[in-house]
Amino acid sequence: MPEASREDDSPHVQQLRAALHYAIGRICDEVATERGTPFRRTVVATLTEAALSQAAVMARDLELFAQHARRAAVCADDVKLLVRRSPTLSAQLQREARRLAAHAKVAKERRRAQRGRRGARGAGRGASAAADPRTATDAGEVMELE
Amino acid sequence: MDGNPSTSEGAGDAAAAAPPTDAPEAPAAPLVLKERTVEELMRLHFSSPRTRLGAEGLRLTTMALQLYVREAALRASDQARLTGAPEVGLEHLEKVLPQWLMDI
Numbered sequence: 627m628p629e630a631s632r633e634d635d636s637p638h639v640q641q642l643r644a645a646l647h648y649a650i651g652r653i654c655d656e657v658a659t660e661r662g663t664p665f666r667r668t669v670v671a672t673l674t675e676a677a678l679s680q681a682a683v684m685a686r687d688l689e690l691f692a693q694h695a696r697r698a699a700v701c702a703d704d705v706k707l708l709v710r711r712s713p714t715l716s717a718q719l720q721r722e723a724r725r726l727a728a729h730a731k732v733a734k735e736r737r738r739a740q741r742g743r744r745g746a747r748g749a750g751r752g753a754s755a756a757a758d759p760r761t762a763t764d765a766g767e768v769m770e771l772e
Numbered sequence: 773m774d775g776n777p778s779t780s781e782g783a784g785d786a787a788a789a790a791p792p793t794d795a796p797e798a799p800a801a802p803l804v805l806k807e808r809t810v811e812e813l814m815r816l817h818f819s820s821p822r823t824r825l826g827a828e829g830l831r832l833t834t835m836a837l838q839l840y841v842r843e844a845a846l847r848a849s850d851q852a853r854l855t856g857a858p859e860v861g862l863e864h865l866e867k868v869l870p871q872w873l874m875d876i
Contacts (some may be wrong), residue, residue, distance in 0.1 A: 638812075638816075640817070642809060642812055642816070644815050645806065645809040646809060646813070648860075649804045649805040649806070649809070649838070650813075650841055650845075652804045653804060653805075653838065653841055653842050653845055654845050654860075656842075656858075657842065657845040657846055657849050658849070659855065661846075661850075663848045663849055663852055663853060663858070663859060663860055664859045664860065665845070665848075665849075665859065665860045666860060666861045666862065667857055668861070668862050668863060669848065669860055669862055669864075669865050670864060672865055673841065673844055673845065673848075673865065675835065676844070676869065676872075676873075677840075677841050678813075680837075680876065681810075681813045681814070681817070681837060682816075682817045684814070684833070684836070684837065684854075684876070685813070685814040685815075685816070685817035685818055686818075686819070688814065688816055688825075688829075688833065689819060689820065691822045692823060693820075693823075698822045698823060698824060699823075699824050699825065699826040699827060699829065700814075700823065700824070700825045700826060700829040700833070701826045702826075702827045702828045702832055704829060704830060705829055705832040705833050705836055706832075708836065708876070709840075709876060711838050711874075711875055711876060712838075712840075712843075712875045712876055715836060715839055715840065715843075715844070715876070718835070718839060719832055719835060719836060719839075722831070722832060722835055723828065723832060725797050726828050726831060727828075728861070730828075734806065750822075
C-alpha cells in the first residue's frame with residue numbers, strides 16, 4: 627500500500643498507533659489473565675500493525691456502505707454489514723445495537739414528555755445529558771421508563 | 773444468550789491452526805479502546821471529508837474493532853496452548869492471522 631508508508635510517518639499517525647498499542651496491550655493482558663498464558667511484546671506490536679491495516683479497510687468499507695445508502699454519516703446498519711462474515715461479532719453487535727436503539731427511544735420519549743410539561747407551564751428547554759447513548763456503558767444498566 | 777460451541781468458520785487447516793473461538797456470553801464489557809481514537813483512525817482513511825461517524829456508528833465500530841482484536845488474541849492464545857508453549861509468541865499469531873483476516 628503506497629499511501630500507507632507516507633501516512634505512517636506523520637506524528638498524528640504515530641499518536642494513533644500509540645493509543646491503539648496501549649489498548650491492544652490491555653486486551654492481550656485480559657486474555658493472558660483469562661487463559662493463563664502471557665503474550666510476548668512483539669505479538670502486541672504485530673497485532674497493533676495488523677489492527678491498523680484492518681482499520682483502514684474497515685473505514686473504506688464503512689464509507690462505501692454509507693455512501694451506497696446516500697448517507698454522510700456511518701450508522702449502526704453499516705457496521706452490522708461490515709461484520710456480517712463473523713457470527714460472533716454480528717451477534718454481539720446486534721445486541722449492542724438493540725440496546726442503543728432502545729436507550730435512544732427512551733431518551734426521546736423522555737424529552738418529548740419534558741417538552742410537553744414545559745409547554746403547559748411556559749417555554750423552556752429540556753435536553754438531558756443522559757440521552758447520549760455513549761454515556762451508558764453497561765448492558766446491565768437499569769433504564770428508567772416513565 | 774445460549775452457549776453455542778465453537779463453530780469453524782470455513783476452517784481449512786484445522787489440524788495446524790486453532791479454530792475461531794466463540795466469544796463468551798458476558799454482558800457488554802466497558803471498552804478499553806477509546807471512541808475518540810477510533811474516530812480519528814476512521815477519518816484518516818475516509819476518502820471524503822463529508823463522511824462522519826454517527827454516535828451509534830462510532831460506538832459499534834469501536835466495539836467491532838476491540839472484539840476483532842480480542843478474537844485474534846484469543847486464537848493466538850489457543851494456538852499457543854495447542855502447541856504447549858509457555859507464552860504466546862509470533863509463531864502462534866502468524867498461524868491464526870490468515871483466517872482472522874478473512875473473518876471480517
